Amino acid sequence: MPEGAVELGYDGPVIGPEQDFSSVSATLSDLVLERPTPRWWYVGAGISAAGLVLFVIACVWTFVGGVGVWGVNIPVAWGFALANYVWWIGIASGGTFISSLFYLIGSDWRNGVNRTAETMTLCAAAAAGMMPILHLGRQGLFYWLFPYSTVMGVWPQFLSPLLWDFFALLCYILNSIVFWYIGLVPDCATLRDRATKRWQQIFYGILALGWRGSGRDWHGYKATYLVMAGIMAPMVVSVHSIVGLDFAAGLIGGWHSTQWPPYFFIGALYSGWAVVLALMIPLRRFYSLERIVTERHLDVIAKLMLATGLMLAYCYLLEAMEPFYTGDPTKVAAYMGSAFGHYGATFWARNTLNIFIPQLLWLPLVRRNKIALELISIGIVAGMWIERYNFVVSALAQDYMPSKWGWFGATFWDWAILIGSAGMAMFGFFAFIRLLPVVSMFEIREIIHKRRGSDASKGGRS
Amino acid sequence: MTKFYGLIGEFRTSGEAAAVARELREAGFARWDVYGPAPLEDIEHATPTRRGIVITAIMVAAAIVGACWGYFLQYWGAVIDFPINVGGRPLNGWPGFVPSAWEICALFTVYFGFFAFLASCRLPRLHQPIFAAPHFERATQDRFFVCVEAADARYDAARLREIFARHDAVATSEVPA
Numbered sequence: 001m002p003e004g005a006v007e008l009g010y011d012g013p014v015i016g017p018e019q020d021f022s023s024v025s026a027t028l029s030d031l032v033l034e035r036p037t038p039r040w041w042y043v044g045a046g047i048s049a050a051g052l053v054l055f056v057i058a059c060v061w062t063f064v065g066g067v068g069v070w071g072v073n074i075p076v077a078w079g080f081a082l083a084n085y086v087w088w089i090g091i092a093s094g095g096t097f098i099s100s101l102f103y104l105i106g107s108d109w110r111n112g113v114n115r116t117a118e119t120m121t122l123c124a125a126a127a128a129g130m131m132p133i134l135h136l137g138r139q140g141l142f143y144w145l146f147p148y149s150t151v152m153g154v155w156p157q158f159l160s161p162l163l164w165d166f167f168a169l170l171c172y173i174l175n176s177i178v179f180w181y182i183g184l185v186p187d188c189a190t191l192r193d194r195a196t197k198r199w200q201q202i203f204y205g206i207l208a209l210g211w212r213g214s215g216r217d218w219h220g221y222k223a224t225y226l227v228m229a230g231i232m233a234p235m236v237v238s239v240h241s242i243v244g245l246d247f248a249a250g251l252i253g254g255w256h257s258t259q260w261p262p263y264f265f266i267g268a269l270y271s272g273w274a275v276v277l278a279l280m281i282p283l284r285r286f287y288s289l290e291r292i293v294t295e296r297h298l299d300v301i302a303k304l305m306l307a308t309g310l311m312l313a314y315c316y317l318l319e320a321m322e323p324f325y326t327g328d329p330t331k332v333a334a335y336m337g338s339a340f341g342h343y344g345a346t347f348w349a350r351n352t353l354n355i356f357i358p359q360l361l362w363l364p365l366v367r368r369n370k371i372a373l374e375l376i377s378i379g380i381v382a383g384m385w386i387e388r389y390n391f392v393v394s395a396l397a398q399d400y401m402p403s404k405w406g407w408f409g410a411t412f413w414d415w416a417i418l419i420g421s422a423g424m425a426m427f428g429f430f431a432f433i434r435l436l437p438v439v440s441m442f443e444i445r446e447i448i449h450k451r452r453g454s455d456a457s458k459g460g461r462s
Numbered sequence: 463m464t465k466f467y468g469l470i471g472e473f474r475t476s477g478e479a480a481a482v483a484r485e486l487r488e489a490g491f492a493r494w495d496v497y498g499p500a501p502l503e504d505i506e507h508a509t510p511t512r513r514g515i516v517i518t519a520i521m522v523a524a525a526i527v528g529a530c531w532g533y534f535l536q537y538w539g540a541v542i543d544f545p546i547n548v549g550g551r552p553l554n555g556w557p558g559f560v561p562s563a564w565e566i567c568a569l570f571t572v573y574f575g576f577f578a579f580l581a582s583c584r585l586p587r588l589h590q591p592i593f594a595a596p597h598f599e600r601a602t603q604d605r606f607f608v609c610v611e612a613a614d615a616r617y618d619a620a621r622l623r624e625i626f627a628r629h630d631a632v633a634t635s636e637v638p639a
Contacts, residue, residue, distance in 0.1 A: 021499060021604035147535055155539030159558035166564040167532075171569040178576045186602065190499070192597035209586035212504035212593075213601050215483070215509035217583040222501045223514030224579040227521045227571050235568040244559055445500035449476065 010299040010368055014109045015447055016291035024292065024444050028437045029194045031287055037434065040286055045430040051423010057392070058416035059134065067137050069413045074407035076396045079088070083388040084418055086243055086264065087271065088128035088425075089169065090384065093236045094272005095121030096176060099183075100232040103225075108450070109300045111443035112293045114284065117276050119436075120178045123428035124275070127174045127421040132169070134417065161245040168239040175235065179228055185211050186221075186442045210403055240265040247391075254334035254395025257322060263315040267384055270312050270354070273305045274380035281374045282439060292439055295368070302373055305380070306361040313355045338394035342407055344389040353383025363460035385418075467591045467637040468493075468611040469619055470598075471626030476502045479606035483508035485625055486610065493611040495593070497601040505606070513582045521575040528570025532563035549611045595637040609637065 008016060060067055072079040095117035100184065103111035133142050143167045149155050156163050176198040188208035194199045211217070244260030277298065320339075323331035339347045357379055360366040393408045432438075464600050473479045476498055483496050487510060496505050536559040540546075555636060580586065590609055601607050610622055619636075626634045 025499070025603040136486040147539060149539065149543060153544065155544050158536040158540050158562060159555050161561075164561040164565075167565040174569060174570045178572050181545070182576060182579070186499075193602045205588055210588045210590055211583075211585065211602070212590050213497045213499060214583075215498070215505045216511040216513055218498070218501035218628075219506055220513035220517050220579050220582045222574045223517045227518055227575055229567050231521075231525070231531070231571045235565070238561065238568075240563060301513040329539045338528075370544065440501045444501065449500060449502050 004179045004377065007294065008294045010295045010364070012294060012296055013451070014112060014294055014296050015451070016294070019444075019448060020292060020452070021445050021448065024441055024448065025194070027191055027289075027292065028439055028441050028444075029191055031197055031199040032435060032437060033191060033197075033200060038286065040111035041348060041434060045427065045434075048423050048430055051420050052422075053423075054416050054426045055420025055424050058413050058420050059130070061413060062134055062417070063139055067133060067135060069372040069411065070417075071404070071409045071411045071414055073408075074406055075399055076393055076408050077390055078135070078396060079408050080389070080410060080418055081131045082413040083385065083392045084421060085128055085131035086388045086392070087385045088124045088131065088421065090240060090241060090264070090268030090271045091171075091275050091381070092121045092124035092128060092172075092176070092387075093240045094263070094270070094274075095119075096179070096232055097269055097272060098276060099179070100229040100236070103229040107300075108433065108447050109297050111219060111447055112297050112439055113276060113280060113301070115183065115440045115445070116438060117272075117438075118176070118183065119175050119277055119429060119432045120272075120279060122173075122180055123425040123432075125169075125176055125248075126428065127425045129169060129173055130421065130424075132165070161242060161249045164242045165246055168242045172235060172239045175232060180272070181230055182221075182225060182228070183440055183443075185209060186213065187437050188434055190211065191437065192442055196316060210447070232400075237265055240268040252334075252395045252399060253328075253330035254338060254391070257316070257331075259318055259322060263319065266308060266311045266315055267387060270305065271381055271384035272306045273301055273308060274377040274384070277301050277305065278374060278381060281370050282378075283433065285370075285429065285432075287427070287438065289439065290446060298370070298373060299367055302361055304368045305377070306358060309355060309358040309361075309380075316351065316355065328370075334395055337398035338390055341394065341398060343390050343394040343397070346386050347394075350383050350387040350390055353379045354387060465639060466612045467594070467639045468609050468613075468617075469622050469626075470592070470595045470607055470609040470632040470635055470637050471622075471629075472597055473599075473606040473608070473629065473631055473635045476504050476606050478631075479608050480504040480508040482608045482625060482629045483630075484533040485629075486608070489616070491610055491614055491616050493614040495609060497598075497607040497609065499602050499604060499639075501635070517575060517578045517582060520578040524574030527566050529563050529567035532566030533559055535566070536562060543592060544562050591639065596635050597633065605632075612639075 067081075070079055070081070098110060098117040099114040099121075103114070137140055145156055145163065147156055147158075156166075184369055187209055188204045192201060192204040192208045195204055240321035241261035243266065244262075244264035248256040248258055248260045250256060265390055280293060280301075281298065284290055320335065323335040337343070358376055360376065361373070366376075398405050471482065473482070479496050480496065483505065487508065496509055498505055533556075537554060540555075540559075541553045542546075547553075595600050595609065596609070598607065599621065608626070610617060623634050
């Protein structure tokens with residue numbers, strides 16, 4: 001903390017009052033341009049890289065040996081890969097939603113975390129994008145999903161939610177890249193102009209595309225960004241709702257219900273907030289960003305997480321109500337099977353991690369304890385994976401015919417894909433925090449300008 | 463042929479730069495712009511441009527075209543090119559075509575918006591003439607600049623220097639061409 005600076009606190013402003021244009025530009029650029037790579041970075045990136053290598057090996061082994069190397073079989077023909085897919089795409093959704101929705105409603109705390117959230121989205125979406133390809137079975141034919149008829153003159157079945165999923169995921173990943181990059185262009189220009197090493201000037205110069213910061217350019221920029229945010233927010237809702245419809249359109253007892261789109265989407269936001277929080281707490285500490293990503297940010301996201309957790313609790317209650325309300329014996333059996341059957345432990349683990357423990361966030365004492373907050377967030381991220389796993393596997397294991405019931409057991413390669421994909425996503429994130437500004441500099445300047453008026457840039461070096 | 467790209471003034475605050483912009487605008491200058499490190503309202507109000515509305519219109523048009531194209535793609539495949547009768551269900555099952563059409567609509571909106579934005583700024587252009595101005599690297603950090611191009615019909619260095627000075631310019635200099 002700089003000398004003489006006031007305490008910010010949890011009810012304080014979203015930015016240290018002593019911050020001005022110069023200090024923000026210097027603090028955030030120097031993390032990337034000047035500061036030598038810290039030791040914790042090597043440790044984190046090294047572990048992530050090991051995970052990435054494991055992921056590559058597991059993918060190659062799956063391509064060579066087929067999906068039979070996993071524990072999937074009939075009746076549980078979908079296992080980890082589907083649960084991983086839903087989980088990763090959910091995490092991705094949360095990041096885009098923070099960035100776009102809270103931009104539209106003009107929340108000033110959003111500007112401190114949106115870059116991290118968007119980057120986390122990209123890394124998670126990349127991991128999510130691998131899963132459908134892996135569990136296609138015949139991965140080499142994935143291009144049959146594309147809507148063109150040169151393959152035997154046939155078109156894909158456009159009425160299938162699985163194809164909606166293809167469009168949703170593909171368009172979402174492509175849009176997320178642009179949404180993330182357009183936010184980076186002015187910041188890359190700052191890095192280009194502050195860089196002292198030749199390679200940095202070239203690297204950031206190319207990424208900045210020649211951005212000048214002209215008033216007319218900014219005008220077009222804001223209009224573009226506003227419309228993009230306006231389309232990204234509903235798009236995220238649609239992407240995860242379509243994932244829910246994949247299940248709703250299935251005829252399996254535990255899946256065949258119209259409640260999944262909101263159920264899945266709320267869970268997606270929940271895991272997204274949790275990952276943002278789990279990443280921001282160590283990041284702001286290790287990079288000494290306490291004056292820019294303040295305790296107020298953590299408090300806001302913690303409250304948001306609590307509220308979303310309550311919505312998810314409502315979804316869980318609705319999930320319990322529906323089978324008994326309809327009285328359909330298949331649904332009742334599927335629900336009872338998921339809660340008290342072979343997979344009952346995962347059902348109660350998800351309730352504990354997602355619903356019971358996060359109730360501690362009601363207490364300011366817990367919300368303001370960063371270690372507790374970090375642990376609760378990690379618990380939610382794990383709990384959301386367990387929820388997806390329970391949902392996918394228990395419904396398939398106990399289908400209509402008891403004689404057909406069977407259990408799923410994960411193999412080493414299932415775990416390798418799960419852990420490896422986490423390694424891949426984290427490696428992407430570590431690369432980002434070393435190469436690009438972790439907080440959007442120009443958006444922070446906007447907040448400073450709003451708080452201090454037009455003399456915001458005064459007080460720096462002259 | 464002009465020897466200089468233009469005359470540039472450097473300012474400490476966005477308010478000063480915006481005041482200069484207002485004065486230039488009232489005096490009828492055409493080829494000038496304000497440069498700063500963030501999209502700030504006072505500068506926005508002082509800078510005349512219709513880019514925002516043009517880009518928004520392009521994005522809305524792209525959304526409509528994308529939605530129609532996305533729907534048509536599915537209609538063509540499922541109804542015209544390879545119709546399959548599945549238990550007498552309608553070939554044009556429009557509710558089932560809506561989700562994919564919407565995703566393609568969003569894709570078109572974002573990409574057309576991005577490229578329209580780049581075109582409006584004449585980017586990518588890695589080196590801009592204005593980068594030759596002294597201290598201009600601070601335009602992306604903490605300073606504001608107003609530059610009037612020498613190609614402007616009303617360009618008059620002495621008068622501009624007077625305007626910049628009156629608004630507390632930190633420095634005024636000529637930008638080499």
